[in-house]
Every structure is written in structure tokens, then in C-alpha cells.
Amino acid sequence: MSEILRVENLKKSYDGFVAVNGVSFGVAKGELKALIGPNGAGKSTCFNMLTGQHRPTEGEVFLDGENITGRKTRDVWRKGVGRTFQITGTYQSMTVIENVQMALMSHHRKLFSMMPRAWKLYRDEAFEFLDTVAMADQADRPCSVLAYGDLKRLELAIALTHRPRLLLMDEPTAGMAPSARIELMQLVADIVKDQGVSVLFTEHDMDVVFAHAHHIMVLNRGELIADGSVTEVRNNPQVQEVYLGGGTLFKEEDAHA
Structure with missing residues (x-):
């Protein structure tokens, strides 16, 4: 299966502190891939470099073979990379559909149409x-x-308006009830299957990760320590040590390749 995203030796340092250190990985087209790790592992920093919010200290980012390293955030978005955030950012004074219309106006370069007729666009x-x-x-x-939970669904709809090839989701189920978390990620899994969108997501809820991810990557202290199937990650001694001090990360019956 061909890759939509390829990251090579990505590094980010701040005044001597290395937040991400030599990370390389790929995301296949139509893949739902999880990036997990303890707080401070470098997950959000990695996302910020992929979307152009932070420029890498070293390394390169390729989208469908094109080098997008250091491009401005809006340029990356125009190339087909969408993102949702841990904290929702919808316009509270607007209706649900108006929020989506605003995103569509941006996609179609019609934001100058912010006038009484805009509600029809x-x-x-x-x-x-x-x-x-x-x-x-x-x-x-x-x-x-x-x-x-409905705000999270709305944010997903907004992220889909420019029909991204790759969607980055930062803690998509944070703050949601357990049942709502599973429902949202099942919705994401259905979108991946039906539309062929590739999704890379960070998540702390291991039930969500194990139930829906096709493959899992694990960051720890800025370094990628595992990248494989659920079964491979579950059986990785270094991952076990990072999460539970050598205990069992999850049950055998929870795993799927």
C-alpha cells in the first residue's frame, strides 16, 4: 500500500531541549494510525511540524511524495492536510451549519462574502x-x-470540508464520556473506509486506540520506540516498561492486527 505521508529523521529542539529526536515513519493511504505516548513524549510537537506550525530543526516531511517541510500552515492545509485539536474551536455564537458554511467559504476562497447573503452560501x-x-x-x-461530544462531531465535519487526503486528530476523544469516545472513533473509522482518507491520531484512551487503529506508533521522550500492529506494540517490552513498568498493557483478546 502506498504512503500518503512520509517523515524522515524529524527533529525539533528548543534552546538545547530536544522535543522530537530523529523520528521517521509513514502513514499509508486509507490507514487509521495512532501515535501514543506519555504526556510530554513529543506527540503535539510532531503534529505541529507536520502541519507547518513549527519548522523542524532537522528532517523532512513528504505528502504523497512532495516535500512540504517548513511550508506555512495554510499552504499545508491547501495541499490536503486537515487537523482537529484537543480543545474545540467552533464559533459559539453561530449555528452548527453556519460553522460548516464558514469553513466551506474559506475552502472556496469566498470569505469576502461575509455579508447578509453569506448564510445562503x-x-x-x-x-x-x-x-x-x-x-x-x-x-x-x-x-x-x-x-x-456533538462539538467534537462538528469539528470533524469542519475538518472534512476541504476534503483532506490526510487528517491529523489531536486527542479527538478528550473530555468525552467513554461511550461517546467509541462512537466518535467508529465514525472516523467509517470515514476512513468509505472515503479513503488517511488519519493519524494521538490518544490517551487505550481502549479507543486498540479498538480502531490499524497500526500504532509509540513516542517516548521524543523518540519513536515502536511502530507496528496492535499485537506487535502490545508485546514490545520497551512499550510495556514505558506504560506500566513491565506489566501487561492490555489483554490478548483486545488485540487485532
Whole structure:
């Protein structure tokens, strides 16, 4: 299977502190891949370099074979890389569908149309994205009254509006109830399967990771210590040591290749 993302020897240091140290990995087209690790392992720093928010100290990032290292965030976004964040950033004063319409106006370079008729732009297309995340029935509700799990779904719809080839999701289920976490990641898994979008996500909930990831990478102190199937990561002694001091990370029956 060909790769949508290839990272080579990625490094980021700040005044002598090395946050990410020589990380190399790939994400295949149509793959749902998890990047896990303890707090401070370098996961968010790695994401920020992939999306152009931070310039790597060393190393290169390739998107579908094209070198995008150090490109500006908006350029990376235009190339087909989307991102969701741990803390949602929707416009609370707007309705659900207006938030999606705003994203579509940005995608279609129509933000100059911020005028009384703007509410009519791309409304049908916005409904389609809301339907994808099971939010169409809440289209005209103000975001300020939504449950947190619904805000996460809305953020996903917004991230999909420019039809990304690669979607980076930073702690997508943070702050959600356990059942809502599984539902959201099942939705993401369905999108990966149906639309062929590649997804790289960070997550602390191991139940979510083991239930949905095709493959798992593990960062610790800025270094990649494992990259493989759920079974391979589960049986990796170094991963066991990082997470549970040598104990069993999860049960055999939880694993899938």
C-alpha cells in the first residue's frame, strides 16, 4: 500500500531541549494510525511540524511524495492536510451549519462574502458534511447549547470540508464520556473506509486506540520506540516498561492486527 505521508529523521529542539529526536515513519493511504505516548513524549510537537506550525530543526516531511517541510500552515492545509485539536474551536455564537458554511467559504476562497447573503452560501453542501457526522438534525442549533461530544462531531465535519487526503486528530476523544469516545472513533473509522482518507491520531484512551487503529506508533521522550500492529506494540517490552513498568498493557483478546 502506498504512503500518503512520509517523515524522515524529524527533529525539533528548543534552546538545547530536544522535543522530537530523529523520528521517521509513514502513514499509508486509507490507514487509521495512532501515535501514543506519555504526556510530554513529543506527540503535539510532531503534529505541529507536520502541519507547518513549527519548522523542524532537522528532517523532512513528504505528502504523497512532495516535500512540504517548513511550508506555512495554510499552504499545508491547501495541499490536503486537515487537523482537529484537543480543545474545540467552533464559533459559539453561530449555528452548527453556519460553522460548516464558514469553513466551506474559506475552502472556496469566498470569505469576502461575509455579508447578509453569506448564510445562503454552500448550505446544501454543509448539510452533506453534517450528515456524514450524524449532525444534520442539529444544523440550526446554536453551538453554545451543544453537548461536548456533538462539538467534537462538528469539528470533524469542519475538518472534512476541504476534503483532506490526510487528517491529523489531536486527542479527538478528550473530555468525552467513554461511550461517546467509541462512537466518535467508529465514525472516523467509517470515514476512513468509505472515503479513503488517511488519519493519524494521538490518544490517551487505550481502549479507543486498540479498538480502531490499524497500526500504532509509540513516542517516548521524543523518540519513536515502536511502530507496528496492535499485537506487535502490545508485546514490545520497551512499550510495556514505558506504560506500566513491565506489566501487561492490555489483554490478548483486545488485540487485532
